[in-house]
Amino acid sequence: KAGVTQTPRYLIKTRGQQVTLSCSPISGHRSVSWYQQTPGQGLQFLFEYFSETQRNKGNFPGRFSGRQFSNSRSEMNVSTLELGDSALYLCASSFGTPLPDTQYFGPGTRLTVL
Amino acid sequence: AQSVTQLDSQVPVFEEAPVELRCNYSSSVSVYLFWYVQYPNQGLQLLLKYLSGSTLVESINGFEAEFNKSQTSFHLRKPSVHISDTAEYFCAGMGNAGGTSYGKLTFGQGTILTVHP
Numbered sequence: 001k002a003g004v005t006q007t008p009r010y011l012i013k014t015r016g017q018q019v020t021l022s023c024s025p026i027s028g029h030r031s032v033s034w035y036q037q038t039p040g041q042g043l044q045f046l047f048e049y050f051s052e053t054q055r056n057k058g059n060f061p062g063r064f065s066g067r068q069f070s071n072s073r074s075e076m077n078v079s080t081l082e083l084g085d086s087a088l089y090l091c092a093s094s095f096g097t098p099l100p101d102t103q104y105f106g107p108g109t110r111l112t113v114l
Numbered sequence: 115a116q117s118v119t120q121l122d123s124q125v126p127v128f129e130e131a132p133v134e135l136r137c138n139y140s141s142s143v144s145v146y147l148f149w150y151v152q153y154p155n156q157g158l159q160l161l162l163k164y165l166s167g168s169t170l171v172e173s174i175n176g177f178e179a180e181f182n183k184s185q186t187s188f189h190l191r192k193p194s195v196h197i198s199d200t201a202e203y204f205c206a207g208m209g210n211a212g213g214t215s216y217g218k219l220t221f222g223q224g225t226i227l228t229v230h231p
Contacts, residue, residue: 042222
C-alpha cells in the first residue's frame with residue numbers, strides 16, 4: 001500500500017506571495033491533518049479535514065487555510081507569505097474514526113520564504 | 115488542555131549501550147500516546163503506540179515504551195542501541211474528547227539521540 005505523498009517536496013517563495021501544498025493520503029484513509037515544523041516552535045497542529053469538512057483547527061492566522069476533495073486528497077494554502085512561514089509542512093492521514101487512531105506522515109514540503 | 119513534555123533535548127550514548135528517552139504527559143481526559151522518529155530531511159515514522167490494553171508496547175526494531183498512568187509517563191527504552199538509531203524522537207499524545215481532539219496530535223519538543231561508535 002502506498003504511503004502518504006506530498007508535493008512539492010521543496011518550495012522557495014518570496015514575501016507576500018501565496019503557496020499551495022498538496023497531500024495525498026493512504027488509500028482508504030479519510031482524515032488528513034496538517035502540521036508545521038520549525039526549530040523554534042517544534043511541531044504544531046494546523047488543521048484536520050475529514051470527508052471534505054474541517055473538523056479541527058489549531059491556533060494559526062487566517063492566512064493558513066485548507067481544503068479536502070472527495071477523493072480525500074488535501075491542499076493547504078498560505079497567503080501573503082511571511083519570513084516566519086519558512087518551515088517543514090507535514091501532512092498525516094488516518095481513518096478518522098471517532099476514537100483516536102494512528103496518523104501516518106508524509107515526507108513533508110520544505111517551504112523557504114525569502 | 116493536553117501537553118506533552120520530553121525531558122531531554124539531547125541524549126548522547128555509545129553504541130550497544132541502553133537508552134531511555136523520557137516523556138511525560140498531562141491531561142484531564144483519556145490519552146493515546148505515540149512515539150515517532152524523524153531522520154534528517156524526512157517525515158515522521160511511527161515507532162510505537164499506546165491506544166489501550168497492555169501498558170508495555172513494543173516496536174519491531176527493539177524499542178519499547180511503558181504507559182504509566184500514576185506517573186503520567188510514557189518513556190521510550192532500548193536495551194542496546196545502534197549507530198542507525200541516531201535520529202530525533204518525538205513523543206505525542208491525542209485526547210478522545212472529540213471536537214478539539216479530532217486529528218490533533220500534541221507533540222513534545224523532541225529528543226535528539228546521537229549514538230557514538
